Amino acid sequence: MNINLTLISQAVAFAIFIWFTVKFVWPPLRTAIDNRQKTIAEGLAAAERGKHDLELASRRSADVLRETKEKSADILAQAERRGQQIVEEAKAAARVEADKVVASAKAEIDQEAERAKQVLRERVAELAVAGAEKILRREVNATAHADMLSALKQEL
Amino acid sequence: MSAAETTLTPTSYISHHLSFLQKPVGTGDFWVLHVDTVAVSVLLGMLAFGFLWWVVRGATAGVPGRRQAFVELAIEFVDDQVKGIFHGDRHSFVAPAALTVFVWVLLMNAMDFLPVDWMGLFYEHVLGLHNFRSVPTADVNTTFALALAVWFLMIFYSIKVKGLGGWIHELFCAPFGSNPLLWPANFLLNIIEYLSKPLSHSLRLFGNMYAGEIIFLLLGMWAATGLAGTVFGAILGAGWAIFHILIVVLQAFIFMMLTVVYLSMAHESH
Numbered sequence: 001m002n003i004n005l006t007l008i009s010q011a012v013a014f015a016i017f018i019w020f021t022v023k024f025v026w027p028p029l030r031t032a033i034d035n036r037q038k039t040i041a042e043g044l045a046a047a048e049r050g051k052h053d054l055e056l057a058s059r060r061s062a063d064v065l066r067e068t069k070e071k072s073a074d075i076l077a078q079a080e081r082r083g084q085q086i087v088e089e090a091k092a093a094a095r096v097e098a099d100k101v102v103a104s105a106k107a108e109i110d111q112e113a114e115r116a117k118q119v120l121r122e123r124v125a126e127l128a129v130a131g132a133e134k135i136l137r138r139e140v141n142a143t144a145h146a147d148m149l150s151a152l153k154q155e156l
Numbered sequence: 157m158s159a160a161e162t163t164l165t166p167t168s169y170i171s172h173h174l175s176f177l178q179k180p181v182g183t184g185d186f187w188v189l190h191v192d193t194v195a196v197s198v199l200l201g202m203l204a205f206g207f208l209w210w211v212v213r214g215a216t217a218g219v220p221g222r223r224q225a226f227v228e229l230a231i232e233f234v235d236d237q238v239k240g241i242f243h244g245d246r247h248s249f250v251a252p253a254a255l256t257v258f259v260w261v262l263l264m265n266a267m268d269f270l271p272v273d274w275m276g277l278f279y280e281h282v283l284g285l286h287n288f289r290s291v292p293t294a295d296v297n298t299t300f301a302l303a304l305a306v307w308f309l310m311i312f313y314s315i316k317v318k319g320l321g322g323w324i325h326e327l328f329c330a331p332f333g334s335n336p337l338l339w340p341a342n343f344l345l346n347i348i349e350y351l352s353k354p355l356s357h358s359l360r361l362f363g364n365m366y367a368g369e370i371i372f373l374l375l376g377m378w379a380a381t382g383l384a385g386t387v388f389g390a391i392l393g394a395g396w397a398i399f400h401i402l403i404v405v406l407q408a409f410i411f412m413m414l415t416v417v418y419l420s421m422a423h424e425s426h
Contacts, residue, residue, distance in 0.1 A: 003297060005181060006190040010197060010292075010301030017201045018256045018305075025208045026252035028215050029231055032224075035217035 166380075170373050173272055175287040176295065190295055192285075197292035200263040208259070234258055237413065242420040250419050253309075257302065257415050261361065262408035264292040268368050268400060273376055293407075294365040296358070303358035306415050310353070313422040326425065357414050364407045368400050 177192040211227045220228060238251040267290040279288035292298045314323045327346045332338045375396060378389025 004186050004188040006297035007301045009194050010298045011305050013198050014305050018253050020205050021256040022252040029212045032215040032217045
């Protein structure tokens with residue numbers, strides 16, 4: 001419990017250790033920690049920026065998507081309208097064509113019928129002639145007609 | 157131990173353990189060196205600050221290794237404490253000084269954990285030293301040296317920050333006021349403050365560590381009462397050691413905090 005030279009030597013040791021810490025221990029680690037803090041702060045800022053950018057991009061992509069949807073719906077509607085129109089046009093054209101075909105068919109049928117009548121007429125005439133011939137052949141009898149023939153000879 | 161040939165009494169046991177390894181370097185009571193105190197404290201300081209220096213020299217600003225993270229933890233802890241008390245450029249002196257105080261005092265206090273009798277055997281039979289005390293902070297010279305160093309730093313910074321005139325002005329005009337009638341009261345109070353600061357600063361640490369050591373010794377004496385006493389003493393010793401962990405860290409922390417408080421008070425003018 002007595003104060004002696006140890007006091008001085010301990011004070012000197014203390015002073016040396018303080019000096020050592022101030023000079024060699026504290027500054028390098030402070031620098032390292034400060035640098036790391038800066039790096040972390042920058043990283044956090046970058047992350048924040050990235051998040052912001054992402055938000056903007058997602059908003060824009062949503063916009064684009066919506067626009068695209070609208071456009072595609074438009075196109076679809078247009079296409080449908082166009083399709084209907086084409087169908088209508090096709091129907092009209094088909095009707096016209098069908099009328100034409102029917103008309104030409106009718107004309108042909110009429111013609112055919114006319115021709116058939118013609119042929120029939122000729123055939124009927126032939127038949128009449130043939131019938132008349134047959135009738136005539138059976139009716140013409142030399143004896144029966146001898147009077148007439150002789151009368152004719154007389155006249156000559 | 158050395159008392160083996162003579163009769164071993166509690167008094168001789170305790171006084172043996174409380175004897176310093178003294179080396180006279182001149183005539184008179186003052187010119188004596190406690191070799192054990194100086195050797196242990198300087199060794200601890202060199203180990204601790206050498207370790208810090210070694211870690212810090214390879215410090216990276218990137219992802220720190222385990223060693224660096226540990227050192228950073230200690231430094232950040234001290235720095236946080238200083239930040240709360242000291243407002244100014246703490247990195248140039250106060251914070252590193254606080255780190256020095258904390259680390260050094262903590263390690264010197266922690267020497268108390270070494271079992272006294274085993275260390276006695278080690279010193280006696282390995283180093284051939286009869287008297288050797290392990291705990292430098294249980295030596296009043298150490299605590300006074302630290303407290304007085306802080307005291308001188310306090311006065312140094314008072315004068316540096318406020319100027320010599322400012323400091324003297326403050327001695328007479330604070331805390332009561334600058335009325336000449338109040339000068340004696342102010343001065344008296346300041347003198348008492350300047351005297352009490354190093355005393356309370358150093359004796360608090362010394363008293364705690366000294367008492368801790370004595371309690372370990374008293375518990376160690378249970379071994380003299382036989383096997384049951386030895387077991388009982390061991391259990392009590394373990395309990396006290398566990399409680400002592402708190403005291404060791406707390407006293408180192410208090411010593412550091414007071415250092416920072418005194419130095420920051422020196423930086424502030426009233």
